Amino acid sequence: MKGNEAIAEAAIRAGADAYFGYPITPQSEILEYLMAEKPHERTGMVVLQAESEIAAINMVYGGAACGRKVITSSSSPGISLKQEGLSYIAGSELPCVVVNVVRGGPGLGTIQPAQSDYFQAVKGGGHGDYRLIVLAPQSVQEMADFVDLGFELAFRYRNPVMILTDGALGQMMEKVWLQEQKPRMTIFPDWATTGKTPDRERNVITSLDLDSAEQEKFNLKLQNKYRKLEAEEVRFEHTDTEDAEYLLVAYGTSARICQKSVRLARDKGIKAGLLRPVTLFPFPKKPLKELAAKVKGILAVEMSTGQMVEDVRLAVEGKVQVEHYGRMGGIIPTPEEIVDAIGKNFLK
Amino acid sequence: MTEEIIIAGFGGQGVLSMGKILAYSGIMEDQEVSWMPSYGPEMRGGTANVTVILSDEPISSPIINRFDTAIILNQQSMDKFEDSVKPGGLLLYDGNGITRHPERKDIRVYRVDAAEEAAKMESSRIFNMIVLGGFLKVKPLVKIENVRKGIAESLPERHHGLIPLNEKAVLRGMEIVKQVFEPDSK
């Protein structure tokens, strides 16, 4: 199964109520798969091709505000168009899952894979002080698994979740185990706009508060939520870090490649290890800081000019030299060139 | 065992679907697999290539630039991928339209004239299955009954009537593949 198809099938099986999207390469298979699969007949899930990414994200807003499990997907230029809506969703504390199958930019860029939307994903992306929960799968299996996990986190924290993946994982096929069909929800959160019944006050979903003191209070509430996420929801994996002298830090496709680089490096006698953030927000600052005390150098590997490397530097607080290695424009680094980069940066 | 394969040719030659059938066949053998296509404009008639990895253990990088096997179906791909075959690896090609034949002497070179054979069998659509047959003769990575299952898995149900023809093409490919060069045979 292709990564994109895995996401689509996982959405149906997670009991999603609706998908709203607009075609863009390299993720159109998600909408295509859903349309072909007739989830309306399988679970009653609504699938709609919107007139634009802007309309699609606002449909997500409308559906999420009804307390439903709603998902959308796009690729970089389309995700830029969705930023206003995402800001509203975050500002209204609505749960949803947004998939970004990243392609190279800026502008129309390329349709080849990249990781150049890291800043946009983890620092908010739209206007205002907010964060998305950002999950970075590295396999088709995780593309599927993170949909259900995404919904779970989105509803637990009333916060939009982004699955930040890329064209390589979207187009790639691997074996994947899919979970059993989850039933769609029948009971909805008490804040949802499901129609005001006489036994409760009306529910209003809005991100507007013209009272400055109230708006500040609300911002602090959001920040508390993000601190809680940082305390409780950090996810990461490590490979060969126990005795590592040189640490690679990479997520998604890059992490996959770095696993091979670690093996190649060790064959050459270089004690390399890998820390792979699974959640990009919240970022695994603590494990990085701990590893920084043990290693001689850290190399952040990204398919970008160097975005995550800034968070790595912040996390290690100057304890160790942190360098960046990246390829851009749709070029995927090879395991060998990453090993070479360890040599060039740290073994002169 | 890990086998890293690139299949490269023109869009429309069935490069991606051949890779898909190989990957599905691997799944039927309970192997780990990954199928990583080039995508985008290449799919609209230009060159197309796909990387397929079959392995006994979890696959780390699905993106590689050195291959155990290169299956090459046009001249552009020959020029691009001949050098990326690992020493001792396999290069299998269809001679149709090839003007510069493989020159390396540290790899195994085999040829399967699948385009010609497909024309004889009066079905251009089974071209890729003839190539696959040729490959599996040289490297029997998956059993033929699993290839049959792989074909069934990747064909839409309405085309399942074509499974016998596809299987026949695989078997034909196994018959017509010929050795061009073996480093050991020198």
Added chain:
Amino acid sequence: MAENTGIKDVVRDENLVYKKTSVLTDKVMHYCPGCGHGTAHRLIAEVIEEMEIQSGTIGVTPVGCAVLMYNYLDIDMQEAAHGRAPAVATAIKRLMPDKYVFTYQGDGDLAAIGTAETIHACNRGENIAIFFINNGIYGMTGGQMAPTTLLGMKSSTSPYGRDVHMMGNPLKMTELVAQLPGTWYVTRQAVHTPASVRKAKKAIRQAFENQKLKKGLSLVEIVSNCNSGWKMSPVDSNKWMAENMFPFYPPGDIKLEGKLVGKE
């Protein structure tokens, strides 16, 4: 009248011939005195009360003067981003097809930034109601030119009057969406006289009733005044509206039961 008779003595149940609908909250509206928004809100609230669909109705508010509409209607409401209310309402209706769903949008929201969402929701034939308040100006941001500003009409961004060469033509969105096969009911109303208020209420009720039919989208335009933006007294603004807006935006039904009025 006796000196000791106060207002409390007059306001008694037996004297009441009319009272505020229970679907309106007690929150004091922020609209300028004389503005048509308050009347339009009241009519929607009354229709919801009369149809007994308070628990069955979800409203979507715009960005513009009516952004705070959710403070005034005692129903579940969502506040949409600027122009996106038809997309928001589409999702609500698709997920809860048995609910009554409406958007309430001004001319900037519906006919400028939200043109695509409006046209596509209409064209898909979403079973929702759109209430479109057209006062030819951006009220909340302080009287800038709207897509529906008349030629020659002054605003803070067309201080010498709207010039067709420089600023283009006013847009008749209502006539435009009436052409689309997805609209079932399209009408233009006003709320400046008791007679027009009664008619507008009937149209609003029709737009809600139509949702039971599931035959397409209902759009009710309400041509309204903006006495602040137009820099007139409320009375003068209503007079100016009838004399200047109605010739270009004539009140009346444009599409009934899926058919354009006056056409076979």
